[in-house]
Amino acid sequence: GEDVEQSLFLSVREGDSSVINCTYTDSSSTYLYWYKQEPGAGLQLLTYIFSNMDMKQDQRLTVLLNKKDKHLSLRIADTQTGDSAIYFCAETSNSGYSTLTFGKGTMLLVSP
Amino acid sequence: NAGVTQTPKFRVLKTGQSMTLLCAQDMNHEYMYWYRQDPGMGLRLIHYSVGEGTTAKGEVPDGYNVSRLKKQNFLLGLESAAPSQTSVYFCASRGRQAMNTEAFFGQGTRLTVV
Numbered sequence: 001g002e003d004v005e006q007s008l009f010l011s012v013r014e015g016d017s018s019v020i021n022c023t024y025t026d027s028s029s030t031y032l033y034w035y036k037q038e039p040g041a042g043l044q045l046l047t048y049i050f051s052n053m054d055m056k057q058d059q060r061l062t063v064l065l066n067k068k069d070k071h072l073s074l075r076i077a078d079t080q081t082g083d084s085a086i087y088f089c090a091e092t093s094n095s096g097y098s099t100l101t102f103g104k105g106t107m108l109l110v111s112p
Numbered sequence: 113n114a115g116v117t118q119t120p121k122f123r124v125l126k127t128g129q130s131m132t133l134l135c136a137q138d139m140n141h142e143y144m145y146w147y148r149q150d151p152g153m154g155l156r157l158i159h160y161s162v163g164e165g166t167t168a169k170g171e172v173p174d175g176y177n178v179s180r181l182k183k184q185n186f187l188l189g190l191e192s193a194a195p196s197q198t199s200v201y202f203c204a205s206r207g208r209q210a211m212n213t214e215a216f217f218g219q220g221t222r223l224t225v226v
Contacts, residue, residue, distance in 0.1 A: 008152070042116075042202055042217035043155075088154065098143050098162050099170070100204075100215055104154035 006089050006103035013111055018079045020106045022072040022089030029091040032065060034074045037086045084110045114138050118203050118218035125193045125225045133188040133221050135203030142208040144186040146178060148199040161186055193225045
């Protein structure tokens with residue numbers, strides 16, 4: 001079945017850039033997503049990228065997709081303490097838009 | 113906008129008890145999902161539904177049942193709770209169209225089975 005892998009923890013200082021990485025195995029993935037979960041809350045969609053794109057930029061967020069290596073990254077510029085959260089990579093495949101497969105999540109800790 | 117609402121938010125059960133978690137969405141979404149979140153495991157799909165009256169098994173369906181009698185509601189049942197079902201449960205919904213890419217999540221139900 002599909003598999004999505006992420007590193008579990010990242011620590012940065014406020015003002016630095018953060019890069020969270022994700023790899024996936026399903027070559028038929030169509031949409032790839034980044035969700036953010038703050039403590040005690042549900043997940044919120046941050047951004048997504050369609051599989052025929054290489055890059056997407058949205059304010060402080062930059063998503064890079066390398067389809068050949070099945071590698072997705074999320075870069076947060078000028079990281080703030082409010083960015084501290086768990087970030088989940090997820091994908092939907094061509095087999096149906098019905099299910100999302102999530103990685104285990106990367107905990108981002110931003111220190112002042 | 114209520115979005116996706118889960119009830120209850122917290123529950124403690126004794127082993128062997130049963131309960132039903134309710135998920136309600138007001139966005140007229142076709143797809144609904146139940147996930148469980150455990151430390152270090154991410155979100156794992158329990159069951160999902162692609163429309164009223166239909167359900168399907170996800171990655172970890174054992175010990176759970178679901179029903180989708182109405183489009184806006186997706187119920188998750190535990191017939192005989194076990195300590196291994198201690199978890200945080202999230203419901204999500206999304207539209208059917210390919211461009212409706214966002215899944216909306218509820219705030220979660222924290223369940224402890226003792």
